[in-house]
Amino acid sequence: MSSEPLRKDEIQGQIVHVYDGIEEADNALPHWWLATFFGAILFAVFYWMFHETFPVADYPGETYAKASLAALNKGGPVTDKELMTLTEDAPMLATGKAIFMKECAACHGTKAEGIAGPNLTDEFWLYGGSPSEVFATITDGTPKGMPNWGPKLGKGATKQVTAYVLSLRNTNVAGKASQGEKWIAPTE
Amino acid sequence: MSESQTTTIVYNDKITRQFILASVVFGVVGMLIGVIAALQLAFWPANVSEYFSFGRLRPLHTNAVIFAFVGNMIFAGMYYSSQRLLKVRLPSDLLGAIHFWGWQLIIVSAVITLPLGITQGKEYAELEWPIDIAIAGIWLVFAYNFFWMLKRRNEKQLYVALWFYIASIITVTVLHVVNSMVIPVGLFKSYSVFGGVQDALVQWWYGHNAVAFFLTTPVLGIMYYFIPKVSNRPVFSYRLSIIHFWALVFLYIWAGPHHLLNTALPDWAQTVGMIFSLMLWAPSWGGMLNGLLTLRGAWDQLRTDPVLKFFAAGVTFYGMATFEGPLLSIKAVSSLAHYTDWIIGHVHAGALGWNGFMAAGMFYWLVPRLYGTKLHNKAAANWHFYIGTVGILLYVVAMWVAGITQGLMWRAELPEGGLQYGNFLETLIELRLMYWMRLVGGTFYLLGFVLMAWNLFMTVKSGKAVDGSIEVANIGLAPEKNRKTWRELAVAQPMQVSALVLIVTIVAGFATSLAGGAMLVTLVAVLILIVVFQSLKEGRIGPSWHSIIEGRAGFFTVLVVIAVLIGGVAEIVPTIIASPSALKSTTNVPYTALELEGRDIYIKEGCYNCHSQMIRPFTWEVARYGAPSTPEESVFDHPFQWGSKRTGPDLAREGPLKSVAWHYEHMLDPRKSSPGSNMPPYPHMATNTIDFGDTEGKLRGMRRIGVPYTIKEVQLAESSANAQAALIVQELKDTANVTIAANTELVALIAYLKRLGNPPIVETPEGEEAVPAAEETK
Numbered sequence: 001m002s003s004e005p006l007r008k009d010e011i012q013g014q015i016v017h018v019y020d021g022i023e024e025a026d027n028a029l030p031h032w033w034l035a036t037f038f039g040a041i042l043f044a045v046f047y048w049m050f051h052e053t054f055p056v057a058d059y060p061g062e063t064y065a066k067a068s069l070a071a072l073n074k075g076g077p078v079t080d081k082e083l084m085t086l087t088e089d090a091p092m093l094a095t096g097k098a099i100f101m102k103e104c105a106a107c108h109g110t111k112a113e114g115i116a117g118p119n120l121t122d123e124f125w126l127y128g129g130s131p132s133e134v135f136a137t138i139t140d141g142t143p144k145g146m147p148n149w150g151p152k153l154g155k156g157a158t159k160q161v162t163a164y165v166l167s168l169r170n171t172n173v174a175g176k177a178s179q180g181e182k183w184i185a186p187t188e
Numbered sequence: 189m190s191e192s193q194t195t196t197i198v199y200n201d202k203i204t205r206q207f208i209l210a211s212v213v214f215g216v217v218g219m220l221i222g223v224i225a226a227l228q229l230a231f232w233p234a235n236v237s238e239y240f241s242f243g244r245l246r247p248l249h250t251n252a253v254i255f256a257f258v259g260n261m262i263f264a265g266m267y268y269s270s271q272r273l274l275k276v277r278l279p280s281d282l283l284g285a286i287h288f289w290g291w292q293l294i295i296v297s298a299v300i301t302l303p304l305g306i307t308q309g310k311e312y313a314e315l316e317w318p319i320d321i322a323i324a325g326i327w328l329v330f331a332y333n334f335f336w337m338l339k340r341r342n343e344k345q346l347y348v349a350l351w352f353y354i355a356s357i358i359t360v361t362v363l364h365v366v367n368s369m370v371i372p373v374g375l376f377k378s379y380s381v382f383g384g385v386q387d388a389l390v391q392w393w394y395g396h397n398a399v400a401f402f403l404t405t406p407v408l409g410i411m412y413y414f415i416p417k418v419s420n421r422p423v424f425s426y427r428l429s430i431i432h433f434w435a436l437v438f439l440y441i442w443a444g445p446h447h448l449l450n451t452a453l454p455d456w457a458q459t460v461g462m463i464f465s466l467m468l469w470a471p472s473w474g475g476m477l478n479g480l481l482t483l484r485g486a487w488d489q490l491r492t493d494p495v496l497k498f499f500a501a502g503v504t505f506y507g508m509a510t511f512e513g514p515l516l517s518i519k520a521v522s523s524l525a526h527y528t529d530w531i532i533g534h535v536h537a538g539a540l541g542w543n544g545f546m547a548a549g550m551f552y553w554l555v556p557r558l559y560g561t562k563l564h565n566k567a568a569a570n571w572h573f574y575i576g577t578v579g580i581l582l583y584v585v586a587m588w589v590a591g592i593t594q595g596l597m598w599r600a601e602l603p604e605g606g607l608q609y610g611n612f613l614e615t616l617i618e619l620r621l622m623y624w625m626r627l628v629g630g631t632f633y634l635l636g637f638v639l640m641a642w643n644l645f646m647t648v649k650s651g652k653a654v655d656g657s658i659e660v661a662n663i664g665l666a667p668e669k670n671r672k673t674w675r676e677l678a679v680a681q682p683m684q685v686s687a688l689v690l691i692v693t694i695v696a697g698f699a700t701s702l703a704g705g706a707m708l709v710t711l712v713a714v715l716i717l718i719v720v721f722q723s724l725k726e727g728r729i730g731p732s733w734h735s736i737i738e739g740r741a742g743f744f745t746v747l748v749v750i751a752v753l754i755g756g757v758a759e760i761v762p763t764i765i766a767s768p769s770a771l772k773s774t775t776n777v778p779y780t781a782l783e784l785e786g787r788d789i790y791i792k793e794g795c796y797n798c799h800s801q802m803i804r805p806f807t808w809e810v811a812r813y814g815a816p817s818t819p820e821e822s823v824f825d826h827p828f829q830w831g832s833k834r835t836g837p838d839l840a841r842e843g844p845l846k847s848v849a850w851h852y853e854h855m856l857d858p859r860k861s862s863p864g865s866n867m868p869p870y871p872h873m874a875t876n877t878i879d880f881g882d883t884e885g886k887l888r889g890m891r892r893i894g895v896p897y898t899i900k901e902v903q904l905a906e907s908s909a910n911a912q913a914a915l916i917v918q919e920l921k922d923t924a925n926v927t928i929a930a931n932t933e934l935v936a937l938i939a940y941l942k943r944l945g946n947p948p949i950v951e952t953p954e955g956e957e958a959v960p961a962a963e964e965t966k
Contacts, residue, residue, distance in 0.1 A: 011485040012422040019347040020272040022413065023422035029431070033477060037435070037470035040514075044463035045711070051459050053699055059455040060519065064805035064816065071807075088841075089815035091805065 065091045072156030083131035086163035096164030099157055103149065112168050113175020117146065120165055121173040129169075129183025135162045194659045197342075200278040201655040204268040205558050206288050208551055211260035212641050214295060215547070218252030219634045225249050226630050228868070229835065230623035232859075235868035239303040242868055243794025247314040248302040253539060254312060254402060256295045261547040262406035263287070263330070266353050268554065269413035270334065273350055274341035275660050283333040290326035294319060306376045309791035310391050310827050312398050313367050317378045320368040327364065331357045338741040342660050345738045348429040352409030354745055355437045359401040359752045366756075367394035373889035374882065377788070381893045384822035385453055385770075386763045388830055393444035393756060400440040403538065404506075407546050408436075411479050411503065418495050418553050424481035430734055432474025437748060439468050441755035446517035449526065450804040451830060452819045457759060458519070464755070465517030472510030479503035494569035498549030501577060505541025509534065524595040527800055527834040529619070533587025540580045540633055548572065548640055555644045561651030568643045576636035582629030590622035599808040607811050612837040617864045672736060677743055680733045685718060690754070770823060771894055777947055778824045778895050779940070781883045781909040786940025788886070789878075789933045790829065793870065800831030801840040801944065814841035814945065821945075824895045836867060841945030848916055849924035851938045873934040880909045880931060912939055 006015040012025035050057040058066065068091070086092045101110065107117035118126060126144075127137040139150030139158055150158055228234040228242045235241040271278055278284050297319050301307075307314040315323070334357060338350075346354075367390055370378035382390050416423050423429070445453055445461025480503055483489075483496070490496050512534050516525050525531060556563045563569060597615040600608035609615050677683075692711045737744050779787060790796070803809055805816040817840050822828050831838075846854075853860055856874060858867040884905040891897045901908070913930035916938055920926045928935060 009422050009485075012424060012482075015422055016426055017345065017347070019343065019345070020269075020275075020413075020417075022347065022416045024347075024416075024426045024429075025422040025424060026427055027425040027481075029425065029428055030477070033428075033470060033473065036473070037431075040467045040469055041715070044467050047463050048459060048697065052456060052697070059458075060450045060523070061455070061805045061816065064807065064810070067807055068810075085815075089810075090818040090820070091816060 061091060065095060068092065069095070069156045069160070072159050073154055078132055078135050078155075078159065080131040083135060083159065083162055083166060086159060087167045089163070092160050093164050093167055095157075096160035096162070096167075099153065099161045100164050103153075104161065107146070109175060111173045111175065112165070113173045115176070118179045119173070119176040121168045121171045121175070122178045123170060123182050123184075124178040124180045125183045126180035129181075130186075131162065131166055134165055135159065138162055138165070194661045195663050196657055197275065197277055197660050198655050198657040199268075199271045200281055200284060201268065201558055202653070203278065203281075203284045203288060204264045204554065205653060207260045207264035207267065208555065208558075208644075210288070210292055210295075211257055211264060211547065212551065212644060214252055214256035214260060215544075215637060216634075216641055217299075218249060218257045219630070219637055221245055221249040221252060223627065223630045223634055226623070226627040229866055230620065230627055232866045232868060238870075238872040239305075241793070241870075243797050244303050244305055244307075246797045247307060247311075247794060248299065250312055251298050251302065251314065252295070254398065255298070258403055258407075258539075258543045258547070259291065261543070261550070262356075262402075262410065263291070264554070265410035265413070265550055266334075266406060269349055269410065270337060270353060272656070272658070273343065273347045273413070274337055275343045275658060276337055276341050278333060279336040279340055280333055283329050287326055287330045287333065290322065290329065294322050294326065297322075301376070305792035305794075307791060307794065308370065308378060308380065308827060309794075309796060309829065310367070310380065310387075310394075311796075311832060312395055313364075313391070316376050317368070317370050317372050318375065320364070320370075324361075324364060324368070327357075327361060331361065335741075335745075341665070341741075342663060344665050345735070346741060346744065347412070348423075348426075348433060349409040349412040351429075351433050351738075351744070351748075352405045352412065354741075355433075355748045355752065356401045356406040356409070358745065358748055359397060359405075359437075359441070362752065362756070363394045363397050363401065366760075367391060371889045371893050373886045377886075379886075379889055379893060380827040382764075382828075383767075383824060383826045383894070384828050385819045386760075386767055387826065387828040388448055388451070388453060388822075389445065389457065389763050390760060391828065392447040393441070393760060396444040396447060397441055399535075399538070400436075400443075403543055404440075405436070407543060408475050410546060410550060411475070411499070414550055414553065415479055415482050415496075415499050415503075418493070418499065418549075419483055419486040419489060421482055421484065421486045424478050424484070428474050428478050432471045432478070434751065435471035436468070436475070438751045438755070439464050439471060441752050442759065443468060443517070445759070446522070447832060448830070449517070449519050449522040450806070451802045452817050452822070454763070454819075457763070460759060462517050462519055466514045469511065469514040472513075473507060476503050476507035476510070479506075494566060494573055495549045495553045497570070497573045498545045498552065501573070502542050502545030502549060505537055505545065505580070509538040509542060512537065523804065523806060524599070525591060526804075527832070528591035528595045529587045529622070530591025530595065531833065533584045533591060536587065537580065537584050540576070540583065544633070544637070545573075545576065548576070548637075551640065551644060555647050556651070557656075558653065559648050559651030560654040561647060564643050564646035564650060568639055572636040572639045572643070575632050575639070579629045579632030579634075579636060582632065583626050584629075586622040586625035586629060590619040590626075593618055593622075598812070599806070601808050601811070607808060610812070612812070613862055613864045616835070616866065623866075674743060677733070677737060677740065682733050689715065694758075768894075770819065771896070774820055774823045776820050776823050778890070778897055778901075779943060780912055781880070781887060781901075781905040782912040782936050782939040783943045784886060784890070784940075785878050785880070785883055785909060786936035786938065786943075787829075789873065789937045790940055791827075793873075795839075796829050796831045798831075798833060798835035798867070800834050800838045802830035803838055803840050809838075813838045821947075824890075826890065826893060826895070836865070839941070839944055843942045843944040843946030846941075847923060848919050848938050848942065849926070851941055852920055852924060852926055852928070852934065855934055855937070870934070873937060874928055874932055876933045877929065877931045878933055878936055880906045883909050909936075 006018065008014050009023070009025060013027060014025065015023045016026045017024040051059065107115055108120055109115045112120040114120070123129070127133060127142060135158065137146070138161060139148065141148035153161065224234065225242055225245050228245070267278065267284070298315055301316060301319065302314060306316050308316060334353070369381045371381055372378040380387050412423065412429070442464035443461055445457045446465045449458050449462065480500065483500060486496070490500055515521055516531070516534060552563060552569050594615050597609045597618065602608050689711070696711055737747065801817070801822070803813045803815065803817045810816060821840070822830065850861060854862065855870045857869055858865045884902055887897050887902045887905045891902055910930065913935045916935050917928060917930045920928060
């Protein structure tokens with residue numbers, strides 16, 4: 001930076017520095033630029049608040065889960081194929097698991113190892129082990145005392161909890177001894 | 189003061205000449221490879237050999253353009269301008285020469301290894317670990333020489349160009365070192381120490397900031413030097429340069445996760461990536477404004493001077509790309525654009541428009557001066573500008589059309605449910621014309637560049653190398669009166685305000701309650717009040733705090749380090765902390781020995797350049813590929829292979845869908861099973877063999893970075909691979925009457941593809957966990 005007095009440029013205004021012959025003016029920032037700068041910061045703050053501080057807006061995964069539940073509530077008769085597809089759908093399983101912990105764990109145990117109700121982690125089933133039979137059992141309940149969950153949960157949520165139960169099959173958690181008949185998946 | 193004596197300082201301009209030459213040569217090479225790759229996408233028979241198939245050429249193209257073309261260009265510009273801005277010769281010519289020749293050697297090693305399929309499989313960081321170490325070493329040589337130059341400077345105050353250089357050198361060092369952390373399992377093979385989500389986050393923190401601190405900030409510095417120099421006009425605004433520099437450096441580093449929107453990355457990290465990208469818009473445009481508004485009063489020169497034409501257009505393309513970037517970072521926009529050619533168009537607007545044109549402007553101005561002559565042919569330079577501009581526009585428009593078309597086709601659902609374009613190939617074939625148009629655009633651009641190479645060569649021939657010099661009075665910096673201590677600078681008001689804002693923001697960011705919301709609102713109010721207060725405060729006495737630190741290179745550098753580290757630490761550390769528990773609780777199972785070998789083939793062939801393994805939570809995406817991907821599924825993936833582009837379909841759940849016989853056919857002749865596909869054929873995989881003797885070492889390496897293989901699994905790797913390969917060979921024999929050797933690459937790759945989305949069911953009793961590696965080895 002030279003020590004000579006700095007000139008004033010007719011367009012850029014007062015020069016404040018000179019480096020290697022490069023002059024530097026010091027104009028005020030354009031207002032529209034400031035508006036975009038602070039506008040974007042404000043937007044960022046509010047966007048964060050909507051999603052994190054007060055999670056009022058859904059994330060893509062949540063939006064998808066809600067849409068899929070709505071889709072599950074519609075549609076025709078439940079098929080084995082549909083239920084087996086759900087067992088590979090992680091968000092569905094997570095919802096199914098949450099329902100299980102809330103409603104089913106009291107009788108079947110948090111690990112589905114069986115308490116009053118049977119162990120759900122083996123290969124043996126009292127009321128049939130095919131996906132649609134498990135779905136029917138949960139929907140309609142059993143004579144031995146399991147309530148009919150269908151009306152309470154709705155079709156979609158029942159499918160989700162069925163998918164979760166099916167995903168536990170053969171995980172063989174130590175617990176209540178096996179009851180019922182061994183179920184073998186039909187070979188295609 | 190004593191009688192002032194003047195000393196003549198002769199600059200080292202040889203190094204600038206060398207780097208310019210290298211940049212032009214590798215620019216032609218890198219762009220030519222780009223044109224070939226574009227041809228391959230439009231016309232698959234252009235995949236002429238195993239070594240030059242698209243999956244291997246595309247990384248060579250990106251590496252050549254980023255690190256060879258732009259790399260050499262920024263070194264040329266930085267060496268030239270820094271010496272002059274600091275009024276000092278480069279301290280060590282030897283270190284400069286080591287930097288130059290070392291860098292060229294690294295480029296040559298990339299040109300050799302990438303076609304051979306020697307790769308880490310991480311985008312723009314493909315080079316294997318020995319080369320990575322060389323890069324780090326050469327970069328430190330460069331950094332040492334640069335900071336030594338700062339120390340010996342004869343100009344007290346640092347001009348804004350130098351701020352950008354400091355930030356670039358510091359940040360690239362950090363990015364490269366962290367992202368290159370691997371465990372070697374051979375001289376040419378290594379695995380990233382990060383896996384799955386973690387690796388994705390680190391990779392795109394790196395990948396995004398390679399764009400930021402390699403392709404952007406050094407070139408902004410170059411812009412700040414050359415635009416006022418060439419136009420002979422004053423820089424528009426010093427205060428704008430302060431605010432946009434610090435905002436850019438601080439905000440950029442956070443924005444990486446915008447490459448991973450709607451994926452299995454934790455939602456909070458995605459949100460951070462999006463909002464920081466949006467906040468980057470104005471700071472980026474600050475750079476554009478300071479470039480363009482400097483030309484106020486010089487617009488008439490644009491008609492006659494090709495150099496300023498290139499600069500003005502380059503800065504305009506920068507403005508366009510940095511508007512498009514934040515736009516694409518909005519989650520909803522990303523859901524359309526991600527995995528499509530729109531992203532390819534976006535990068536090329538930046539690379540061809542901003543980097544390519546800034547380079548051309550700089551070369552046309554510098555080369556005549558460095559050789560004491562005039563540009564050989566000004567008309568040719570103007571023609572270069574017009575051909576190049578048309579080329580960029582054709583390229584970018586083709587990619588916009590292709591990207592948006594394909595994005596819309598992917599998501600088109602029928603009213604009664606199901607996909608309108610259920611076959612992926614329909615959406616690809618639709619783009620064929622655009623792929624040819626891209627090729628035309630790219631070829632135009634290359635022709636313009638070759639024209640420049642010729643023009644510069646003729647210019648060099650007509651002149652003789654001359655080094656610049658300057659007369660400097662009083663070598664060294666005069667001792668300051670009332671020199672502020674570091675402590676005084678560190679506790680000054682701007683530091684207090686910044687620290688306060690940061691702390692409140694971080695605390696408020698964690699809050700998930702009414703109190704948190706209240707704090708956020710207060711924060712915003714405080715921010716606004718500070719700005720208002722600052723703007724009202726006039727007639728400051730003495731130099732401002734910022735002008736003091738501009739004269740204190742060490743303090744300035746430390747502030748830059750802090751500014752760039754905050755974002756990286758805030759994003760990456762939480763996932764690293766969460767990693768051990770994620771590994772412990774996972775129900776996923778590591779790949780078998782053969783599957784791991786197959787995965788290495790997948791990486792070697794660069795399959796990730798065209799195939800993703802990350803299904804996003806959208807109904808249309810689930811309908812096409814299956815359930816959304818989870819973090820679990822890639823927890824053992826070192827490196828992750830989520831991909832960033834779908835020229836072919838997603839493969840995350842490919843395993844159960846196709847038979848081994850299908851894959852066999854498909855790899856030998858993709859069009860037999862997929863008519864209209866542009867995938868290269870891979871006949872060599874049916875004959876190239878794998879030495880399963882090395883597999884044990886690979887599993888051992890994986891085990892050391894936390895993948896829970898048992899000692900027994902590691903020891904039995906070879907026999908396990910042979911046994912599984914024999915099963916696949918038998919199945920191929922039975923189902924397709926094909927005879928293939930068990931140790932071929934194709935068999936391993938099929939094993940891997942069959943595993944995708946199809947993890948084995950393990951029957952381990954609850955509560956029994958795999959013994960952690962550390963305990964077992966004791």
